[in-house]
Amino acid sequence: MYKAWCIYILTYISLFLWSTAAAQQTESPTIKGKLDNGLTYYVRHNPYPSGEAVYRLFLKTGSLAEQEAQRGLAHFLEHMAFNGTHHFPGDSLVRFLEQQGAKFGKDLNAHTSYNETVYKLQLPSKDSSLVNKTLTILADWIGGLQLDSTAIEKERGIIYSEWLSRKTGGQGAEEAFLNALFNGSHYADRKVIGDTAVILHAPAGQIRTYYQDWYSPSLTAVAIVGDIDEDQVVKLIKDKFGALPGNNKQPREWPIPNYTKSSFHQVIDDGESKAELHVIRLLDLPQPVRNQKEHLHYLESDLLKLLIRKRFRDLAFKNPAYTKGSLQSSGFLNTKQIVLASVGINPDKPDSSIIEFATNLAQLVQYGFDSNEIASIKKSYEAALQRKASSNRPTPSAILMDDIYNDYYKGQPAISAQQEYDWYVDNTTQIDSTSLLRHLQHWYYPDNAYYLLTGYPQIASILPSETQVMSWFQQAHDKVQPRYHKPMDMVTALLENAPAPATIVAQGQRHSIDAEEIGLSNGVRVIFRKPVVERDRISVTGFRKGGLYSLDSTDYISGLYTSQIVALSGAGTLDRESLNHYLSGSSASVRFLIDKTRSGIAGSADPRDIETLLQLIYLKWTAPRVDSTTFGQVKEKAIDTYRHTNQTPASIFGRDLGYIVNGRDYTSQEITDQVLAKELRQDRLLPIFDRAFGPASGYTFIVVADPKDEELKEMILSYLGALPGGTSDTAYRYVRPPVAAGTTFLKYDGDTPKATVWLTYQSNSIPMDYQDYQLRTDIATAVLRTQFLKELREEMGKVYSVGVTGSSTLLPGPLARTSIQFSCKPEDAELLVQTIHNRIQQLIDHPESMAATLEDVKNNLRKEMDLQKQKDSFWSSYIRNAIFNGDESLLFVADYEDKLREISPSLIAGFIDLQLGTIQPVKAILYPAGFDKTTPPKKDNKKNNKTK
Structure with missing residues (x-):
């Protein structure tokens, strides 16, 4: 639960710069303007998806602006925005939007945070009158909320129920983590959900006061992106928002201070499922990127994140004492930069877990990364930027809206993919092992950090003390660590020889889906469907009935892990690292999957890498590997994860309910350490893989690409057509138990x-x-x-x-x-x-x-x-x-x-x-x-x- 909360904090509450995935050019740039009353507006025509528009109302206010008697009312007010406005009284607003095809929670929604409130709509745009009425709704939210006393009283129970629904086991650790990030600032006193006493009893006048004070045009931006008439929308915005009265009230800036010394806090909670240590550092937020010079710092930071992620991924294959380790950097509430080092503690080796993790961090900050690591990451990064810059794939309006969010709240203007690529080319030569190490040393340091240790009562007695933890990190930092080195075999080709192609034995049209189908001599059929939008991306997916339910009961547990272990073992003569290095910079990727009722693949590549993709499919299909070391590590980790995961009341309830609903048999049993030790067998993995794949007859592949691409068809014949013929026993062996009812x-x-x-x-x-x-x-x-x-x-x-x-x-x-x-x-x-x-x-x-x-x-x-x-x-x-x-x-x-x-x-x-x-x-x-x-x-x- 706590781990999930950490991910939520570090992803939802935002990265501190623009989303490069959104930085693509479309038919027209964003129109940005400001009205006399201070309201900012953004309008952008974007043809994808056709017939849809995305609307946002951005406010620079949230729970931080509340007075003591208003704690929770910023969020309360967000609820009231859907309970009656000047033009849409009572529940008619929601009713009107639902009649247009909007689904509450998906197409109409809102969120309140500490320093922002955002209202979100996503609606059809072909009808200009609907666009008009939607803008009326946005204007009403700023200047026309009814805030009826009866409706306010009615909403109290709903908001209390929301507060109750968010109560989870492990709440103490979540609160401790947030308080560590807030570091004694005003944020800690203004949690968004607020005080239940205020929610249930605050006078309606307090809600109205907050609305009058902070829902002002000068603190607001309205944004529309989609299949719209830009000129018409700009005119409507001026007409509907221009007359709204404003005030010059500005919310107070509430800084979060950096740590000036190290501190330690331990939380033991019944609701915690694991033991973890988090080392948190708070840094000043980097400046937005507006030019090539400012991009250099961002680029270095982005490359550093990728290098760190890859290093810890590699370390995971060296069977460390800890269960999981990471070091990451993220923005927080558009206010701070967080650097978070996290380690999962193995209760069998609590001291060693932390000592080894501290040693890995010290090794990083003493030496950084070698030239091979940097070159590999740069190669992949540049290739991705180049593909993005040359792509003609349309960008969804919702993604472009993220650019506008970044502009309004962070001062980060959108950067085109081509501009970003050009800046990369100019800046990358200035980034080397020395500059990256200097950047890393600015991020992580064992001093001026907050150490948060969490666990559950059963292991509290074996967890280390504050003195031990702090001394281990300092000792690791002070000691000269050995350099990290990872040897790597260089690969020049995936296949030594091209396989013999198949012949086409059947061919026809699938008019209902505008597709073409061919049957191959090895028993495979391929359906080509012309792409709708992704004309510079080819996907290849395939399936056949069978899967885990076709296995003997003694193979079921091994079957659950077969795809994972085979994928981590490489293919043919190539181990995992050699294969990954060869694919560095390539857009080709493929996954082999064994589900309960089917097996299959899912792969994609840009057209220039399509042969690499097909070769990869052929190689992994015909020459799977099971590496003994990899198998042993995966099995040991799975056993340790079970043994060291605290069974909370909620997880036990879910397990027991699953037994009632699904029946209790070999497919629904709890996968305990004893089950894993006995039934996860290395010698069964390749036979299971061969049963799921092996002979390819009966497989259907769907290729999203131009059916008239003869060169692609030849490659399909050469690789998918060369997969082994023959049949495999895919009959279902599992018989579902009678359904439960009335329990x-x-x-x-x-x-x-x-x-x-x-x-x-x-x-x-x-x-x-x-x-x-x-x-x-x-x-x-x-x-x-x-x-x-x-x-x-x-x-x-x-x-x-x-x-x-x-x-x-x-x-x-x-x-x-x-x-x-x-x-x-x-x-x-x-x-x-x-x-x-x-x-x-x-x-x-x-x-x-x-x-x-x-x-x-x-x-x-x-x-x-x-x-x-x-x-x-x-x-x-x-x-x-x-x-x-x-x-x-x-x-x-x-x-x-x-x-x-x-x-x-x-x-x-x-x-x-x-x-x-x-x-x-x-x-x-x-x-x-x-x-x-x-x-x-x-x-x-x-x-x-x-x-x-």
Whole structure:
């Protein structure tokens, strides 16, 4: 949990410079302007995806601007923005947007942070009147919120439920990590979620005061990117936002100080699953990049991150005492630069784990990187920049919006891919081992750092003390370490000889998907589909039925690890390092996968590297390796991970619920250290790989590329056609146990104050075409979620969110499953379960009650399908899954609109009855420890709940 939180902090809260993936030129530059009242606007026409626009309202205010009596009200106000505005009173705003095909949470959303609040919309743009109304909504958010007292009272319970839903095991470590980053600053007193007492009791006037003070045009930017008329949008912005009254109030700057000395803190928490040590340094944030000179520092930093990541990846193969080590640098809240060194502690070797990690860090900062490491990273980096600069792939509007975010909040202007490549060429000669070492030494130093040690009670007694930890890092830093050296074999070619090509034995057109199909003499078939947008990228994917469920039960555990270990072992005569070095700078990459019900590959490359990709597929397919050292390390790590992962109440609950829902057999068993020791066998990996791949007959490959590319076809014949012929036994051996129903599973040992509720409905019948069934599942679950949110959240105020998911599979036998999940106050759990049952029955008995919701869901699906059809990855996935599930006609997408039109409220009501109404669910509830299970549930009083 803590590790996930670290990743969240270091990724969500932002890298400190621009996203180079977004730095691509499109048809027109961004128009940027400022109105007299101080509002900034950005407008950019971008044709991809066609018929869509992305909107943002950026505010330079957040929880830091709150007074003591307003703690949590910046976030509260964000909620209220969806509860009534001048032009869209009450819930009509959300209703209007949902009628346009928007899905709450995906197409309309918002977030509040410490120093920013962002509102997000993503809507169709072909109708100019919708663009007009959408801009009206954005303007209302700045100057026209109703902030009705009744609506405010109603929202209190929802926000409290959000606070409750975020309570997790390991909360103490999360809080400690944040407090370390805040370093005694004002940030620590202004957590975004706020104070529950304020949330529940603050006068409505405090919310209105915050709104009047901080929702000002001078602190706001409105941004629109998409398939729009730029001139029309600029005019609308001036008309709608220009008259908004502003104030000159500016939020106070709240700095986070750097550490002036080292400190140590230990957190022992039942909710922690692992033991870790984090060494945190706070540095000043680098300046934005606006010219070539400033780019030099950024480039050096970017290369350094890649070098460090690769070094620790290589060290992981030397079987270190620690479980995982890393050193990374990131921006934080657009305020600080964080340098974070993290090590996973092996409880069998707690001291050695930290000592070895400290030694690795000291070795890094004493010597840096050798010329081979630097040359390899530079080669890959330059190749990626060059591909980006020459690419004609369109950039999605949502990615371009990231550039605008960086410009407004960070002062970082967008840099074109060509400009970045040119700067790289000019600056790279100035970056060498000496400059990189100097940069690294600025980042990491054992002094002036915050040492945070986390663990769980069972191992608290073996964790080292503050004195030990601090002395180990200082001693490692003071001692002269040996240089790091990694020998590498140089490779000049993947294959010594070209394989003999196949012949085409069948050929035809797939008109329903605008594709061409050929059958090869080795039993392989290849479907070529012309790309929609990625004309300078070729993808090759393939599959065949079989997978883990076709294995004997004694091979199942080995099968879980086969793809990973074979991939890490290299191929043919090449070990992993030699193969990676040969591919450095190439765009070719491929993964071999063994899933439960199928095996397959997924690869891609730029056209100039397509032969390398096909050679790589052929080599890995026909000459797999299993390196003994690699196998031993993977197995040992897997055993150690199990043995040293604390089983929290939540993880045990999830495991036991899985046994009830899935049955308990060799496919669902807990993979313990004893299971791994006995059943993960090196001698079985290559036979399993050969069973999944080996003879290629029966494989279907989908190649997204121009079907008329004769040179590509010749290479396909030479490499995919040269894969071994013959058949493999891929019949399913696994027989699914009978589905569970009607079971109640209650536990009373949760380590948070909330109750977590799961309702799972299962059936082993799929009584119609699979894709039609899945479409109805998607529609029914969307309708159910909307209905549950309306009652449990909006009317009762007792949950923050409700998850409703549906899935189905035909193989190895039919299985359909619908799950409903939410968290709430423990005393409300049974009441809400009953409310869900009642709402399900109401929808079944009165289909007309879902008519409006159903139309919104269908509109959203139409919008999503229009967007998906503009993605090459969608077509590749659709073709694979359709054929896998027995649809050789491939007509589903072509008939999609007709299928949607056929969906009626009564049809969905009947489907819900089939899936939920006639099935007793597995009901599982994890209550907090100490909850009095004898307390009767509160009676539902909707009248009081609505005005609470």
